[in-house]
Amino acid sequence: MFKYPITDIFFDLDHTLWDFEKNSALTFEKILAENNVAVNLDDFLQYYVPINHEYWKLYRENLVTKEELRYQRLKRTFDSLSLQISDATISVLADAYIQYLSSYNHLFPDTVQTLEYLSPKYKLHIITNGFQEIQEKKLRGANIFHFFEHVVNSEDAGVKKPHPYIFELALEKANVLPKNAIMIGDNLEADILGAQSVGLQTLHFNAHSEPDHNLCQMINHLIEIKSIL
Incomplete structure (x- = not known):
């Protein structure tokens, strides 16, 4: 697809x-x-x-x-x-x-199963607007930090999604062309449109029950990624 x-x-x-x-x-x-x-x-x-x-x-x-x-x-x-x-x-x-x-570590259903499925096949990374002092604690506390090669934070980048530079920085760190990468996120403005602005492919995780759109494919459950990637 x-x-x-x-x-x-x-x-x-x-x-x-x-x-x-x-x-x-x-x-x-x-x-x-x-x-x-x-x-x-x-x-x-x-x-x-x-x-x-x-x-x-x-x-x-x-x-x-x-x-x-x-x-x-x-x-x-x-x-x-x-x-x-x-x-x-x-x-x-x-x-x-x-x-x-960050002392509470509930993940969305099937997060770990999905990451375990993807990690042997793809390089996985994080791009987040969250506060620097807390995001790594969340990843470690939820025991998923080890899945990710790079964690790019808006405070490190100096700009926040959807600014193009944070995506460009993440692509540079991962040493990958945008056409060979995909951004998966819940926010249409920050994650989907931001990533598309620099040429990334995108997949919208519809965590907020938003209406259908034609910006990219939408999923309602993380486990659906297994049938896409």
């Missing part, structure tokens, strides 16, 4: 292999209780999840800093819940979230 033979596979990490929403919810369950923030977790997440997505989009577009993202996503959530939480507490929660997030 691909125009050129594939030798290298680049994966996104959060929302593609590593179950960000599940691990994030478990982290908040821990840190909200430990800091005596009296809020129902489901109510909190109902506001936090879309606000977090909004701020990550702003972060990708360089419209907010990492520090603003970490503070504002919590501040906006508490404001939406009409909870008066001090800046000091928000700062403690923001730090605790980063500290504990």
Whole structure:
């Protein structure tokens, strides 16, 4: 189905292999209780999840800093819940979230099985916009770090997906032509359109139940990769 033979596979990490929403919810369950923030977790997440997505989009577009993202996503959530939480507490929660997030290691179903199938046949790599200090911990904690030859992070690259340079840097590190590589990720803008802009082939992991599109092939479960590659 691909125009050129594939030798290298680049994966996104959060929302593609590593179950960000599940691990994030478990982290908040821990840190909200430990800091005596009296809020129902489901109510909190109902506001936090879309606000977090909004701020990550702003972060990708360089419209907010990492520090603003970490503070504002919590501040906006508490404001939406009409909870008066001090800046000091928000700062403690923001730090605790980063500290504990990588201690939870739930992966999407069939992640390990899929990587075990692919690794003898292809060179596997990661391209991620996540914070540098936490992404390697996630990979090691989930016991999948060893599958990947290169892990390219937006903080290392100095730009975030979908900027072309982060993909170009990853291709350079892997010593592969874009036509012989494929990007697999959940985000149409950051992963799919970003990768296509430099000539990578793409496969969309539909983690968010998005509507059909004609940008590239879409899968709903990672195990489907075995019938494609």
